Amino acid sequence: MAFGLGLLNGLRYTASRVVKTYIGDFKHLGRRYDDKLFKERQSVRGSGIFTVQYPEERLVPPENFRFIPFLVYEPALDENGQPMMDPATGKPVVGKLRCTACGICAKVCPPQCIWIVRATTPQGKPKPQPAEFYIDIDVCMNCGLCAEFCPFDAIKMDQVYELAGYERHVSHIFDLRALSKPASYHAQIHPTDWAREETERKAKAKK
Amino acid sequence: MAANAPAVTETQMPLNDPQVVAEKIKTQYPDAVEAVSAQGIVLKKDRLLDVARYLHDTLAFDYLNNVTSVDWQDHFEVVYHLTSIDRGGAPITLKVNTARDNPSVPSLVPVYRGADFQEREVYDMMGIRFEGHPNLRRILMWEGFEGYPLRKDYKEPYYEEEKKPFGSRWDQGYHVFAEDRNPWHDNVQYPAHLDALAYKPPRESVPVIEATQAATTRLRTDKIILNFGPQHPSTHGVLRLKVTLEGETVRAVEPVLGYLHRNHEKIGERNTYLGNMPFTDRLDYFTSMANNLAYAITVEKMLGIKPPERAEYIRVIMAELTRWQNHAAALGFLYNDLGAFYTPLIYALEERELILDLFEATAGSRMMCNYMRFGGVARDVTDDFIDKCKYLVNERLPRRTDELEAYMAKNELFLARSKNIGILPRDLAINYSTAGPVLRASGVKYDVRRAEPYSIYDRFEFDIPTGTVGDLYDRFMVRIAEMRQSIKILKQALEQIPPGDIMTGKKNYQVRVPKGEMYGRAENPKGELGFYVVSDGSANPYRYHVRAPSFINLTALNQMCVGHKIADMIVILGSIDIVMGEVDR
Numbered sequence: 001m002a003f004g005l006g007l008l009n010g011l012r013y014t015a016s017r018v019v020k021t022y023i024g025d026f027k028h029l030g031r032r033y034d035d036k037l038f039k040e041r042q043s044v045r046g047s048g049i050f051t052v053q054y055p056e057e058r059l060v061p062p063e064n065f066r067f068i069p070f071l072v073y074e075p076a077l078d079e080n081g082q083p084m085m086d087p088a089t090g091k092p093v094v095g096k097l098r099c100t101a102c103g104i105c106a107k108v109c110p111p112q113c114i115w116i117v118r119a120t121t122p123q124g125k126p127k128p129q130p131a132e133f134y135i136d137i138d139v140c141m142n143c144g145l146c147a148e149f150c151p152f153d154a155i156k157m158d159q160v161y162e163l164a165g166y167e168r169h170v171s172h173i174f175d176l177r178a179l180s181k182p183a184s185y186h187a188q189i190h191p192t193d194w195a196r197e198e199t200e201r202k203a204k205a206k207k
Numbered sequence: 208m209a210a211n212a213p214a215v216t217e218t219q220m221p222l223n224d225p226q227v228v229a230e231k232i233k234t235q236y237p238d239a240v241e242a243v244s245a246q247g248i249v250l251k252k253d254r255l256l257d258v259a260r261y262l263h264d265t266l267a268f269d270y271l272n273n274v275t276s277v278d279w280q281d282h283f284e285v286v287y288h289l290t291s292i293d294r295g296g297a298p299i300t301l302k303v304n305t306a307r308d309n310p311s312v313p314s315l316v317p318v319y320r321g322a323d324f325q326e327r328e329v330y331d332m333m334g335i336r337f338e339g340h341p342n343l344r345r346i347l348m349w350e351g352f353e354g355y356p357l358r359k360d361y362k363e364p365y366y367e368e369e370k371k372p373f374g375s376r377w378d379q380g381y382h383v384f385a386e387d388r389n390p391w392h393d394n395v396q397y398p399a400h401l402d403a404l405a406y407k408p409p410r411e412s413v414p415v416i417e418a419t420q421a422a423t424t425r426l427r428t429d430k431i432i433l434n435f436g437p438q439h440p441s442t443h444g445v446l447r448l449k450v451t452l453e454g455e456t457v458r459a460v461e462p463v464l465g466y467l468h469r470n471h472e473k474i475g476e477r478n479t480y481l482g483n484m485p486f487t488d489r490l491d492y493f494t495s496m497a498n499n500l501a502y503a504i505t506v507e508k509m510l511g512i513k514p515p516e517r518a519e520y521i522r523v524i525m526a527e528l529t530r531w532q533n534h535a536a537a538l539g540f541l542y543n544d545l546g547a548f549y550t551p552l553i554y555a556l557e558e559r560e561l562i563l564d565l566f567e568a569t570a571g572s573r574m575m576c577n578y579m580r581f582g583g584v585a586r587d588v589t590d591d592f593i594d595k596c597k598y599l600v601n602e603r604l605p606r607r608t609d610e611l612e613a614y615m616a617k618n619e620l621f622l623a624r625s626k627n628i629g630i631l632p633r634d635l636a637i638n639y640s641t642a643g644p645v646l647r648a649s650g651v652k653y654d655v656r657r658a659e660p661y662s663i664y665d666r667f668e669f670d671i672p673t674g675t676v677g678d679l680y681d682r683f684m685v686r687i688a689e690m691r692q693s694i695k696i697l698k699q700a701l702e703q704i705p706p707g708d709i710m711t712g713k714k715n716y717q718v719r720v721p722k723g724e725m726y727g728r729a730e731n732p733k734g735e736l737g738f739y740v741v742s743d744g745s746a747n748p749y750r751y752h753v754r755a756p757s758f759i760n761l762t763a764l765n766q767m768c769v770g771h772k773i774a775d776m777i778v779i780l781g782s783i784d785i786v787m788g789e790v791d792r
Binding site for chain 2: 003004005006007009010013014017043044045049061062063064065066101103104106107108109110112114115116117118126132134136139141142143144145148149157169173
């Protein structure tokens with residue numbers, strides 16, 4: 001083989017890559033932000049390199065994506081049976097947390113970042129709900145074991161991943177307020193899991 | 208010993224049973240064996256070297272898998288795992304006991320060079336001296352560190368309790384910062400006899416050429432010592448190489464490790480069995496699925512459970528996808544080290560991204576998968592997984608494998624830089640306990656998937672690619688060939704995957720493992736990943752040791768680099784394919 005052919009061969013690959021990358025852009029000129037195309041060009045069937053221009057554009061994380069747990073609550077209902085909205089936060093008012101403070105998540109947590117204070121009745125007897133619930137999100141390793149082993153579907157993994165802060169002593173200790181999110185949010189980010197849990201719950205209620 | 212060199216019959220005998228091996232040892236050294244059980248052969252300390260020599264020379268136990276130690280509170284136990292490359296099968300276990308005060312054991316480095324770093328690690332972590340070791344110094348901790356972290360009486364900074372879960376978390380768990388919980392408050396425990404004012408840190412002696420000498424011999428080159436790293440971008444992480452140079456030629460290399468050390472094993476002993484699963488992701492973070500698998504099969508062997516069929520297939524698919532993407536990334540970085548700056552690396556990472564997308568959609572995370580459980584997998588694959596995966600495996604991965612090969616294998620510059628560079632001959636590759644592609648490139652047909660099949664690898668048809676010379680080029684070609692074999696396995700697995708359950712029994716977070724010990728191993732993309740787990744019947748492992756392939760492969764670095772130019776050393780290091788998360792643990 002003549003010396004230099006291998007080099008030229010390598011350059012051929014680079015050149016073809018340049019062409020491939022722009023074919024899609026020209027083919028779909030002006031439709032870069034089309035949802036369907038966006039997904040297709042990112043998938044296994046896309047060709048060429050398609051860069052997502054974060055933070056203007058974002059990838060939709062898959063349903064199973066997990067990042068920092070949150071606590072699921074049922075919203076308080078008004079007289080019409082509709083969830084009451086808190087005008088200050090725009091979120092539904094907390095009706096009842098699903099958490100019973102059983103402590104399984106705190107026990108299964110590998111880096112031990114979950115801290116739970118169980119509520120007590122005025123007589124001092126333990127009540128099945130948390131008085132305090134902390135997650136140190138700097139220690140959390142996003143393993144998802146707490147959500148996996150919660151018997152009440154009360155703790156789930158979130159998908160909000162932009163949590164950088166300037167200090168870690170106040171904003172990175174999530175308490176009950178920061179952790180509580182409505183059941184509708186869980187239904188929205190985990191549609192498949194939600195459907196399965198609902199059918200299970202209905203089957204249980206029938207018995 | 209040379210008189211009765213390995214006979215053909217010896218290499219074919221079933222020597223995986225400790226009883227049989229112990230009988231053989233007794234015929235030669237009647238007083239050497241103290242006890243024999245299914246857990247291994249306990250040897251007398253002063254006969255260890257003789258027995259090791261006998262096993263190596265006569266019984267063809269030529270491969271030292273693993274050296275570790277257990278602190279039994281009243282004494283230390285050093286544990287060796289040995290296999291024969293030709294015979295394959297499960298390794299045999301040798302044990303040596305030593306007293307707790309002033310513990311020492313003869314070093315096996317004269318017989319197995321692969322013991323070098325491993326014995327240093329045992330010395331560093333457990334404080335057991337290895338008599339006759341050529342270079343017995345700390346390896347993961349720094350010189351001057353006080354204490355031996357893996358001893359049971361050692362308490363680390365931020366120490367809370369012996370075992371997780373900690374009592375302070377529930378049911379009165381008010382959050383406390385680790386700094387406030389720390390018994391030494393400023394995170395430092397000073398030794399009792401330390402005079403802080405008079406203390407001077409130990410210094411490494413580096414010979415320096417004097418100015419007068421340099422002036423008189425202006426044209427003479429002399430040996431200089433270069434500290435390479437710890438943060439050179441081509442050193443694959445925070446690794447320092449102490450290189451002795453003569454001009455531009457490497458005369459000796461010594462890796463200085465431990466910059467990423469976090470004592471994975473101590474954390475593992477505090478953790479519950481399940482709690483270790485996400486920590487194994489962080490060993491070799493390129494191959495977390497394969498790490499999960501190796502740990503899961505080890506504990507499953509102790510529990511005596513088997514995952515259902517579908518879970519087995521999912522595991523194999525995940526492990527092989529991992530192998531493909533790891534090798535693709537490794538080759539990409541290898542090009543980078545060669546000077547093909549980043550362009551081929553990005554090409555290599557393109558399909559890897561798609562594989563990571565599949566991991567993310569299934570397990571929830573791209574790299575920290577935490578996907579395997581004891582007796583199955585965490586969740587079933589999504590509906591479109593098999594379709595996507597089939598498209599990848601049938602269309603994209605083979606094309607990319609060919610491409611990765613095509614633009615390098617015939618490239619004149621690549622051939623000039625890789626042929627006959629960094630040669631590791633066959634017998635040395637075995638003696639240095641190298642594993643994975645490094646071992647196979649030297650012409651050793653050894654793969655744990657075939658030698659001691661785990662999961663369902665015995666059902667698939669695949670070859671073990673080997674090199675002939677053991678140079679850089681062979682290590683490159685072996686990886687390409689392994690990628691093709693992975694695709695072959697994936698095709699079979701994706702055709703055969705049955706429907707059904709993904710878990711045996713109920714998911715349990717309080718796994719209790721029966722008393723005993725187990726050395727489980729799997730063929731990771733980097734080499735043989737072993738887990739040595741000792742259970743005392745409680746919810747936390749008593750001893751948890753990781754046989755890290757990248758760490759042990761580094762033992763052979765000096766051998767490969769000597770005599771080559773410094774630019775070649777970078778490529779040789781790249782060809783071992785190390786990940787510091789696993790090297791330093």
